[in-house]
Amino acid sequence: MTRLFLTTALVMGLAVPAFAAKPAEGEKLADKQEMNYWILDALKSLDPHKNTDREGSDALRQLFEGLMNEDINGAMVPGVAESYEVSDDKLVYTFHLRDAKWSNGDPVTAGDFVYGWRRIADPATASEYAWFMELMNVENAPAVVKGEKKPEELGIKAIDDKTLEVRLTAPTPYLLKTLAHPSTFPAPQKVIEAEGDNWTEAGKLVGNGAYKLDQHDLGVQAVLSKNDNYWDAANTILTTVRFVTVNDQNIGLTRLLAGELDWMDRTPAGQFPRLQQEYPDQAVSVPDACSYAYLFNLSDKGPEALKDLRVRQALSYAVDRDIIVDKVLQGGQKPAYWWTHWATEGFQAPDIEMSKWTQAERVEKAKALLAEAGYGPDKPLKLSIQYNTSDDHKKLAVAVQQFWKQIGVQVELANYEWKVHTDRLQNQDFEVARYAWCADYNEPSTFVDYFRTDGYNNGKFSNADYDKLLNDAKTAADPAPIYKAAEELLIKEMALVPVYHYAKPMMVKADLRGWPKANVMNDWYAKDMYRVAE
Template sequence: MTKLFAPTALIVALSLPAHAVQPAEGETLADSQTYTYWLLDAIKSLDPAKNTDVEGSDVLRQLFEGLMNEDATGAMVPGVAETHQESEDGLTYTFTLRDAKWSNGDPVTAGDFVYAWRRVVNPDTASEYAWFLELMNVANATRIIAGELPPDQLGVRAIDDRTLEVTLSTRTPYFLKTLSHATTFPVPQAVVERLGDAWTQPGNLVGNGAFVLESHNLGVDITLAKNPEYWDAANVALDTVRGVTVNDNNVALTRYLAGELDRVQIPAGQYPRLSQDYPDQAVSIPYACSYAYVFNLSDKGPEALKDVRVRQALSLGLNRDIIVDQVLQGGQKPAYSWTHWAIEGFQSPDADIAGMTQPERTEKAAALLAEAGYGPDSPLALTLQYNTDENHKKLAIAAQQFWKPLGVNITLNNVEWKVHTDRMQSQDFDMARYAWCADYNEASPFLDWFRTDGYNSGKWSNAEYDALMAHSKTAPDTAPLYKRAEEILAEEVPAVFVYHYAKVDMLNPAIKGIPTQNVTNSWYAKGLYRIAE
């Protein structure tokens, strides 16, 4: 795997100097440096190899640090890697690590990254995000995940304690963008192997991030404290970060208004009022997530959904304009593609459905259902599953009402998040509410989801689509490939794409440093601070 470098083949990312958190002119740091934010659900896992959700990633970003971080605009900046070099053919990256430590005082080494990445692709780990290293095109990842090669054949090695070499199977322009993702974070081998699954418990977890795990009451709260061993601890202002789980978004808002929380999602329909009443606190910004109702097209799914006409009819019959304009009212946009409209370089296809009026869509939906043998006199019965949240409930009820006149009788099934995701992974559902957020600012995190061997909980499969996504890994211009992939999704309808997110929050104006220009909404508590009120 080793590549030789010629001096002219190097692209060097110089280390950026650390900057202390400084209040702006007229601001004074508060005596109590705390930040408390809202969590909808319990954190499923604090293991970087096993986390699958956004809220878990937010916590892991504070407890661990990868090779790269993101700045306030989403641009990549050095993390543990002080510098990096890229070979002329783009297949080999060499990272020089800074003098960083684990929270127990041990040095962070290149071997920690090697161990962590091999652990992700090792089938014994059962990582649901093992495919992410395939997406990164790390050499041999696919064959290792399939059990055809041992994990030690992965294209990553420690040249020495401070030098990490990564070999890719093909040139990957977005490779550096993947390195701030939790799946790529290092983990302490000795701790993991000594404690097993218990290594992520309070008192056991050893991280290399700006914060350490102080306590974790599952489904109640999680508290992080400043890590004195972090390499840039002198420039971290916050002492405590706390996430509080409140399943009811309206209750969470009440607690925010009472001063108990510093950040909370605004419940559906309340942004217009809150932005008027609290103009310095209510915000709505593009957020690279898309909301959908995924169809179970596996052998365990309903036979009716195997008929593309039924799937097309359900998509046509959903009134997205009412959902975004009357239910959500927070700056979201109707979704006629899976990829979020704000993703860098994305060219949305000209979907026929987008140019139709809702009455036209509804008329066509009725005709398609009739062709498939369904209608008011021959109703289609399906169950729509969603996880606990008032917004999800409102949207599910709206969908139920939109489809009822077409002869589609929807039973709503509300379950807790862990049950919801477990059922989706085992294809134990008819239709399920899901959302996907970009792991980095590019279209592939969305489109790779629907690959036959992607995350793809509904098990839709299309050979042309798979070929397009495979070709996109080496193509000099991915835009037309991504556009065609979206066209196939529009034709085949493996899910009803509902809306593209906006981050609609109430933010305590005393908390500074929260990024509002990063479409992936990645935030780092080490860059936040509280000013005196």
């Protein structure tokens, strides 16, 4: 066994950890240490094992803490684990936990992680992220998720209250990167069993993060306050964090400029150049490990036309990505011709032929493919595009509607609130749908695994060769070329219409410090932030 102390940074490339907010020399703290953070949609769930969206993950990182955290640059640093050991065959990880408490004062134990991991894998929980345990290669995860084995057979156990053992089926170089994801967080068993589905309500939720939940008005705001029982509370400076829901980005920007919000991590499409000029100390754009696409419903419930590869290719070719990023968004985004975000660590860009064509060539080929598939003026292809409520999503859907009109496709737009939109996606109640995937950890598998036959995969793309590539990557000494091949196959089969790779054109109040400018994951921890006196 090789023992690795997280507190000494490691020869494995982990940076020296920054445990909490630390003002720079000469900075004077503001008297009021509060932050109001904008979110577009209501927090759908504050259960770490049932949440599926980015906003929920942002909130959960404040309320709970896993074995690992990320620092301001995205490097893995200690969370509840202080050190760990790895067996020589890289199949057994033994984590040693620090003295930590839940917000009600109870100790955080290895058993709390065992309960949490079993809970997410248990079919009775109906977690949409149960597959994450499989992605981590946790022993027996596939069988537990399918109900073929009991949750107690999952490859995790408490050696004692401070020692946690995780067993894998294959060496998993990215394992540590997964351990800051909410799916791997511990869970307070006695609270969940006492409160049932209501355990995440304000006043009932018990977490082990730096903050606790004081108030949650669904679709309005969630108010978090400093958790004095957090192990590093003495170094936590922000006392209050509010997640404020504003469904209209333009109104959100207005409220930020009026002083009601402090951080808006997605400015309205097309406005960033102006904001950079007018507010140079607040407007900033950083790479963000998310990719935007339109999904095809390839399930039995999807339209027959989309089963034809030529149709899918035509629809993808016709989308003018340069217009979208340069004329509509204008926030530092990049055109996408593949799925994985270009800034993901270890990513090798695939060889995608259509990326080398001019847009005029793409449109010409798209028209020919549709005609070959039997569509034309006498038999126009008709489709609906579904998107969730947002002025930006609407602008993009309208743009795509026009791009497809140019090749003879008639498009109807369907707008739904976020919860309805995601429910329809999960039930395959759509034809074409706006979607985005944000990396769960900084490694290409988090993207390509989405389209695995039994992955999250709302469009139900299925390809045996693709699945084999992903399985091969799990045990490869260097999986990067395999991920590259998977991307090329994904686009060869046109499982989706990749549109753009995210950047985050943000507005951040100049006195707010400690937010992650250099972390492509853009995962943030309020415990690392503070406000300076102006």
